[in-house]
Structure formats: C-alpha cells, structure tokens
Amino acid sequence: MLFPTVTFALFFFIVLPTSWMLMPTRERWKIFMLAASYFFYGYWNWHFVFLLAVSTVVNQAFARAIHATGIESRRRAVLVLAVLFNLSILGYFKYADFFLQSSRDVLEAFGMDPGSSLVNVALPVGISFFTFQALSYVIDVYRRDFEPGTLIDFATFLSFFPHVVAGPIVRGSEFMPQIGEPKDPRRIDASRAFFLIFIGLFKKVVIANYLATEIVDQVFASPGRHSSLELLVGLYAYAVQIYADFSGYTDMAIGLALLLGFRFPLNFDSPYTATSIQDFWRRWHMTLSRWLRDYLYIPLGGNRRGAATTYRNLMLTMVLGGLWHGAAWTFVVWGAIHGVAQSVEHWRRSLRLRRRLPDPPDTRARRWGRRLLTFNIVCLAWVFFRAESIGTAFEYLGNMLDPANWADASPLVTFGVLLAVFVGIAGQYVPRVFTARLMAGFSRLSPVAMGVVLGVALMFINTLGPRGVAPFIYFRF
C-alpha cells in the first residue's frame, strides 16, 4: 500500500479513529495496531508477513535470552547468533544474486562455464529497514541501554505501518516507551502533522515524479544520446528527485505517526545546504547515519585509534552503507566516494590541528563555496548510485564533461525542469521560522477551514503530478 493512494486514505480513515478509541485500553490498541500494520505490509505480498513475524519472534527471543543472563560470554554468544540470523535474512533476500552474479563473472573471466542459476527471489519490501531496527533492538539490550519489552510491544514497534517499509529507522528505545505513555486525544499536533504529510506529498508527487519522467530516466537510460547540458541538469535533477522522493516519504511517515500520537526522529535536515560531506551525513538519512555510527563506526574504533584506523573505519562504514542500499558495485563506488571525501576532510582537519593553524574565517562567500563543492561531490556520487552499471556511470560523466557535447541541443532542459530543480534546492533554504509561523497560523483555523485549504492543496498536487503513482525509490532498499 502506497501512502499517496485512495486505498491508503481509506485505510487511514479507519485506523486513525479506531486507534484513538482503543488507546485507553492499551492491550487492545496493540493488537489492533499490529493487525493494521500487518495488513498494510501484507497488502504488497502477504507471504512476507510471515518473514516479518519470524524476524520479530526470533529477535525477541534473542533479546530475552541476552537479558536473562548475566554471563558475559553467553550474552555475547547470543548476540553473535542474533547478528548472524539478521545478516543471513538480508544476505539471502538481498545479496544472494549479487554474490552469485559476481562469482559467475569471475568464472567467466577465467573461461569457465558458470551455468545459469540465480536465486531470483523477490525482495521483501522494507527488509533493510526492519532488519536494522531489529538489530539495534537486540544490540541495545546487549549493551544494557534498554530492557526488552513484551513480544507484542516489540512486534507493534517493528511492524508499525508508518515506518515499516522505508523508515525512518526508529530505535526500540525511542518508540517502545511511547506505547505505554498516556496520550491525550484532545492535544494532537495536527497542524505540524498535516504540514508534513502535504509537503511530503508535494515533494513526491510533483517534484520527484515530474523530474523522473521529464529528464532523469531518459538521461540515465542513454547518456550517450544527450548533450552535456542535459546530462548536467539531469544529474542535479536526480539529486533533487532522490531527496524529494525519500524525504517526502519520511515526512509523510512522521506526519502520520504524529496523528496517531507518536513521535519519530527527524530523517532529513536540508541536506543540500551542507558545507562538508561530514555535515551532509548529519543531514541526509540521519537515522541510517546514526545507526552506522553507533553500531558500526564506533565499535570499529571510530577515530580513537590513529589516523590509518580512522580512514579504514570511515571507508568501511561508508562502503557498507552503500551496500545497505543495494547489492551492486555501483553502490559500493557510491559509498567509497563518500568515504574518500570524508577521509580527505578528516585529513585536512588533522593537518591543520597538527600545524596549529587557526580555522579559516567563516565568511558567507566561504560557506557558499563549501556548499557548492559539497553538493557537487554528492552529485558525483549520485551518478554511480543511479546508473545501471559502473560503465554507464563513466559513460555519463565522460559525455557530460566532453566539450564537444556542449554545443548540442538540449530539448530536455525545459523551464519546468529548471523550476522543479530550483524549488527542490531552494526549499531547503526556507527559514524554519517561516515554516513554524505557517504551521502556527494554520493551527488557528477552524477544522472546516483547514479541510478546505488542504483539499485545495490536494487538487494542486494531484493535478500537477504525473499520472499514476511511481513507487518510492527507497522501497527497493
């Protein structure tokens, strides 16, 4: 079930009032929300509901087993089993074909017949998200940061429909205590919730889908057939498309959860205003970057064991972060570019510290220069993220930088495309004070007036967006 559909609207019309009516009897609420979430998830492919259920039961058993014993070696052994279990699920559904195909390529390179068998298994929607959430739950219990909840609490958390398919990657310690908190049905932060839902819809339906159909899909399908200008604008358009697509989804997820009385962590914070790659990762898919930081980078040693280990850890974290997105070498290169860029930033910083040089003055021109550089490095990495293969990515960059292609006509670079790219980037520079005032003003309207405003907004979004609902990019991750 996709958020921007009539089917989901009908589903939510039933779930919202029922949820608030059952809230006083919390046990009934949990059963209802679990059933609603499984229905939502199973709407794509009901078979995978069993996978989600098995993942829930097994991870809860691991968490309970860790919590039940004080013997460190036993706790550690169960944790290793839990990690292996979760990585095996991911490995089978997500990476089996990647490894088989890579093995085939190696065999072929040595002139051997690789046969023709792949696992060819369908990828369960949201598997990377709920597996990472389950892993963080077990690890937090192991670290004694958090005590395991009941099975129904954990099941409700893991399957909660606003975040089950594409995040944000919420932690048990953030969500599960909220289940037990008293909630006042007379004090819903509705203006912020509706603002997030409608901004998310606009980003997804109007900006992301428009750019995908008008330029991005075409330039990436055949980069050899497009002018340098089309390829350059197409690349910037993809940067905006993926931001609008993914942040639009999580905006809607956060808004829907808020209407149900739950708070999710922020997942995007104007990422294209970042002044360094490190800053970018503090603003882009924030729940994934903090997961990678807390459960991978810091346990590897972080930056505490010398320069060489820091660079290794940065590279490893970013490459694995790339692989999390998908089983392809293009994602490995994407992660490696981010790893190298962060390593260079780290090296420059440490060099300055060693030479006791002062930080350069933080002027406006300097800040904009760094923003521009960061944005273009991020865009360079997006080429590999989006391209079908590494060869296509290099073809894209080669054609884009070829001076001979600059003179070609660029029919895909239209006013509409430039406007959508501009709106997608400029929107990240809108002062928060402005949006806060907008939400506050909206909250003063009567419920009927609010509905009229939102109904008109719905007409603009529905009319301006391309026909049909394209799936969200991050559903495949």
Added chain:
Amino acid sequence: MSTATRPPHERHPSARTPRRRPLPAGHVLVVMLVTALVGGLLNAAGIRKTANGQPVGIRRDVARFFAEPLYDISHALRMDQFRRALQALSGRSGDDDINTSLPDPIEVDRADPTTSTTRPARKRSFTPADPLVVWIGGDSLAITPGESFVNLAPSTEVIQVVGDRVDGQVATGLARPEVFNWPAHILDVIAQDDPDALVITLGSNDDQTLTGEGGVGPFGSPAWIEEYRRRVGGMMDVVTGDGRRTLFWIGAPIMRNEERSETRYRIINDIYREEAAKRPGRVFYIDIYDRFTENGGYADFIGGVQVRTPDGVHFTREGGDQIAQVVLDQMREAFDLTSWRETARTTAPTTTATPATSAGSRPATTHAGRRTG
C-alpha cells in the same frame, strides 16, 4: 554557534513564534473528511479516470460506483473547472478525458494504391540528410528494448528516433482504452511528429476482459478473439492506412509463468501475426516469444548472458540490446538504409552531403527541420 550567527534557514523558531494550537482527535477527523470532500470534488475528473482504470472486477465496479456521481456533482457545481484550468496552464489539457472508441480496420480497396496490400516493389531509401524517423513505444516491455534502440540508432547514421526517447506507457494495451487509448495517442504522434516508421510493443497486459467500445469477455472466448482482432487491425490501419508509414509490431515474450505464456500470450501473438500478414509491406510482426527460450522453456540466461530481470517479465539491458538488434535487422530488410553510402562514395569529390552523424553522437538533423511525407 549561536542562533544569531546561524544562516536564516537554520535558525530555530524563537519564543516569539506563535505556538501551534493542538486539535482534538474528533476535529482531526473533521479536517480529514472536509479535505476528502473538497479534494474529491476538485479532483473528481481525475478520480473518475483512475476508477475506470482499475482492473475489471468488483474493485473497479465499487470505485466507479462512487466516482461517477462524484464527478457529476463536481461538474454540476462547476468545481471541475479549477482542475481543468490548472491542467491547461500546465499544458496537460485532456488528461482526464476518457476516450474508449477504437477504430475499425480499413476495408481494403485493392484498386487504391495508398491502401494496397501488395508489397511495394522498391524499398524506400533514407539518407543522413533525409533520415528514417522512427517512433518507438508501447507498454512497459517496450522501455528497455526501446532505450537500446535509441542507443543503437546513431550507428546507422540514417535512423532518427523521435525525441530520442521511448514513449513507454506502463500497464497499457488495447484491452482497456479507458486506461490509455493507444489508437488515439498514435494519431496524436502522427500529427505531431510524422514518423516514417513506428515500433510498438503491446500484448503483455491484454490477457483480460476487453472494456470500452465493443468490450467483451472473458479472455480467449471466440467473441473476445474477434473483438481483439478488430482492435489490432484497427490500430495497424491507424498507423499504416494512408500507405506512408510502416509499423513494426513486437509481440509478447515468454515469461517465467510459462503456463500463462502458452495459454494467453501465444493466442495474442497469433492474432498479431495473422493481422500483420494481411498487411504485407506495411506491418512487420516481430516474434520474440521463442527468442527468449532455452531447452524449450523460459530462461533468465541465454548463452550465459542474463536477458531477463528478476521479475521474470521484463528485460535486462542485454535482453533489450538483443531485441533492438532484431528490430534494426528487420528495418534493414524493409528499407534501404545503406545505398546512400555508395552514392556518397561515388560523388565524394563533388558533393557536400557528408553524413550528419557518427556512431554515438546525436544526429545533426533536428526533427523540427525534417521533410514531411
């Protein structure tokens, strides 16, 4: 960093910013209901179109049961005008129109040379200065092979693909004109781009009850076959009826669901083959069904190369490249795409008609500047 030195977009709302007023759950529900009502009335035309596009069955019936009166009310209150005006402003007038009429095949008058079914004696010649303009499109199975064809075309130096893009319309066919009316769309393409040849891939979504004008079911019944044959023939004649255009029709490939392929797509492909045979020289049917089989069945890999995507339906880039090559070979049989080279060689010292393009680069001849007819 203090708030004062932060750039404006990063400054957090100050204490002077008015606080948001929380709403009771009942009021939230009222907001949602009013939004649905107002949004529904303003978007009624789009909702009606979407409802009609649902798969035939109870879901579509229910959707239409609500959508049709909603549209009637919206129209009576003139609330549909806003959406129409916005569509006109964004250049998308007619997006919500539902056109279910489908043309009949043309009754061939053998005395009329423009509708003759005999094969033309001479192949039409094309040169870099007078390129073969090709439109390529169809359902989702057209997209990857179409992109491969767009990439392959420059190597011929005489083929120019309309807009350098594939006109792919996902989940469409001839079965459901209310979802997408291909004959009407093709008429627009012809009027706007005047292609010499069209390459269309259809069929994979057509194994269902036929709706729209002449609608009939169930799939595969004699009445269904007769009506689908009428639609296919009508579509072929829409393209080639005036004798100025050639149509290359790519059928459905075998899919991982072999039983469905054998019992459904074989029937659809047979209709394409038979209807194309009635229009020799005008319509070329390209059979790709058996091309993607190994040991008599569906195969992901052909000759060690993965040609199908994991869904068991669509093509990988390699599979697309293979189909593009087959289409190009068929075009080389149908047209004279190479004699200009001989002419250019023999007249080289005196002529300035050098090839406009080289492999891998875009043709210099712009589509707007091409000849007509």
